[in-house]
Each structure stands twice: as C-alpha cells, then as structure tokens.
Amino acid sequence: xxxxxxxxxxxxxxxxxxxxxxxxxxxxxxxxxxxxxxxxxxxxxxxxxxxxxxxxxxxxxxxxxxxxxxxxxxxxxxxxxxxxxxxxxxxxxxxxxxxxxxxxxxxxxxxxxxxxxxxxxxxxxxxxxxxxxxxxxxxxxxxx
Amino acid sequence: xxxxxxxxxxxxxxxxxxxxxxxxxxxxxxxxxxxxxxxxxxxxxxxxxxxxxxxxxxxxxxxxxxxxxxxxxxxxxxxxxxxxxxxxxxxxxxxxxxxx
Amino acid sequence: xxxxxxxxxxxxxxxxxxxxxxxxxxxxxxxxxxxxxxxxxxxxxxxxxxxxxxxxxxxxxxxxxxxxxxxxxxxxxxxxxxxxxxxxxxxxxxxxxxxxxxxxxxxxxxxxxxxxxxxxxxxxxx
Numbered sequence: 001x002x003x004x005x006x007x008x009x010x011x012x013x014x015x016x017x018x019x020x021x022x023x024x025x026x027x028x029x030x031x032x033x034x035x036x037x038x039x040x041x042x043x044x045x046x047x048x049x050x051x052x053x054x055x056x057x058x059x060x061x062x063x064x065x066x067x068x069x070x071x072x073x074x075x076x077x078x079x080x081x082x083x084x085x086x087x088x089x090x091x092x093x094x095x096x097x098x099x100x101x102x103x104x105x106x107x108x109x110x111x112x113x114x115x116x117x118x119x120x121x122x123x124x125x126x127x128x129x130x131x132x133x134x135x136x137x138x139x140x141x142x143x144x
Numbered sequence: 145x146x147x148x149x150x151x152x153x154x155x156x157x158x159x160x161x162x163x164x165x166x167x168x169x170x171x172x173x174x175x176x177x178x179x180x181x182x183x184x185x186x187x188x189x190x191x192x193x194x195x196x197x198x199x200x201x202x203x204x205x206x207x208x209x210x211x212x213x214x215x216x217x218x219x220x221x222x223x224x225x226x227x228x229x230x231x232x233x234x235x236x237x238x239x240x241x242x243x244x
Numbered sequence: 245x246x247x248x249x250x251x252x253x254x255x256x257x258x259x260x261x262x263x264x265x266x267x268x269x270x271x272x273x274x275x276x277x278x279x280x281x282x283x284x285x286x287x288x289x290x291x292x293x294x295x296x297x298x299x300x301x302x303x304x305x306x307x308x309x310x311x312x313x314x315x316x317x318x319x320x321x322x323x324x325x326x327x328x329x330x331x332x333x334x335x336x337x338x339x340x341x342x343x344x345x346x347x348x349x350x351x352x353x354x355x356x357x358x359x360x361x362x363x364x365x366x367x368x369x370x
Contacts, residue, residue, distance in 0.1 A: 013276025049280040054273045070276045119278045122333045126272040129344045136351050198304035201260035203291035215356045
C-alpha cells in the first residue's frame, strides 16, 4: 500500500478546507465595508473545488495509487446583489441616499465555517487512521 | 588333553529344564497410540483455527474473541506436542548413549 | 513461500489486508471531497464477492491461488448516478474507524498464523 498517497489525499483535503476557512473569514471581516458605489462594493468570495481522480496502476505486480485528493479550481466572487441601506449622511451615499454594503449572508457564512471545520477534523481523522494502519503493518511477524 | 571339567556340567541335575522366561507386562495403552491421538487432536485444533482465520478474511467478524482463543489454543497445544516430542527424542538418545 | 508451506489462508488474509488499505484510501478521498460539487462517492468491492468461497456449512474452503486471483479487491463508484455529492461526513468517519480496527485485527491474525508456521519449522525451540 502506498501510504504517501493516503497522506497526500488527506493533506489536500485539509488544504482546501483551510482555504475555505480563510475565504469565509475574509467575507465576514468585510461584512460592513461600504463600497463607493453599487458596482465597486466587495463581493463575497466562494471556493470552488475540483476532484483529482484516484487511480491505481499496476507496477511490478502490486497496486500503486496515483492521484487522488482534491484541488482548488478557483476562488471566485459570488454573484450576489449588494445590500442597499438608506444612510443619507454617509460619505458614500449616492443620489438617493443609499449606501451599498456587501451582500454577505451572515448565517450562510457561519454555516460554511462549521462545515469547513468539521471537514477539516474528518480529514485529520483520516490521516491519523492511515498512520495507525501503517504502524500496525510493521507488526506483521514481529511477535507471536 | 581333554577338558573333562566342562563335561561335568552336563551331569548337573536340572540343567535342561530352564525356567520359563519371565513374561514382560505390556504397558496398559501403547504410548505410540496415545501420541498419534494427540497429534490428531492438535491437527483438528489447527484446522479449526485456520478456518476461523479464513472466515475473518472473508469479513465474518461476529466471533472475534473465539477466533483469537482458537488461535492461541492451537499455538499452545502445538508447542506442547513439540516439547513432548523433544523430550521423548532426548530420552531415546540418552538410552542409546548408554555404555554397555 | 515454498510449496510445502504455502497455503491459501495466507494469500486470502493478504488480500483482505489489501482491501482494508484500499478502503482507507477510498474513504480518505471521499472525506477530502466532501464539499466538492458533483463528486461521486467511491468504495471498495471485496467482501461481497468473496462470500462465494464459503460453502453451505459455514466453512471457507481452501482455494488454489489461480482461483483466488479473481477475488482481488477493486474500487467502485458507490453513489447512484445523477444524485450529486452525497458524502456524509459522519458515515465516512465511522466507516473509517471500523476499517482501521478491521485492518489491525487482520494484521494480528496474520502474525499469529505466521508464528504458528514458524513454530513448526523451529520444532518448538525459539
């Protein structure tokens, strides 16, 4: 068994969840940053992931894992309409007194945070399991 | 010169009738039969352990504790059999080394 | 191993350990792609097929190595088409801990089995 492949798969999963966490933190931090106009306001970003297919190849009669895991396809802005708030005294207010705030959905971002955290923990469990299995395999024939 | 003294032995009375040879008691049950029976039992135990292992590989893990116990029993009984065999061989070799 | 020692139990145990290792990688792949849209869950097919080796009385018959080769484990797509990403983290993590335990059991069993053969070879001496 190729233990390097198992670690690589879990490591890529952890990296993606870490990126998701960073993006969510950036969205939450910019929740109240008003934009100069409706077109120039901060747009909440989202992480798009793509699968790296797991294949097994025959090498010297044994199965060797190649590929596997997940990779970051892109971090792109979500097409959400900005939140318009009536604040006539604001320096960025437009002709009608509306100020554009980013359309960040607080609840959705907190759920994203939770999802990323749980998935990260699950990837850690997977990596620990792979390490335990590798350590136990060394015990074949060790003692009776 | 003749050895009349040797001829005198034939004159002794009762030389022709030697006492019947003492009957040697056979052991109650043959050791070889007992040993063969033990070998059969150890073999049966090993077969049971082997079958349990294969059932485990197939994915039937209901009686994991029984599998481990059977394995350990088979190993211990085989060790006992091997030690008995070693002792018997040692005893035989010791006897063979006896100076006549 | 030498033909005089070789038996199908060691080969079968080896394949079962292979299946456990492959299952760990399949589960790790599922967990890493838990939030990827359109991902299809993968699994390992081994135990379902190898039941064919059992005969009616619950005994697993000894098979020749050529026959055993057809029972090698392989990956398969475990989710239905068109369902989308149906990876449930709890299920995958629970399956992973069960698989880790099963792998440990198999490794221990293989150790004991080889130790028994070693006993026979060493005539009971260490």
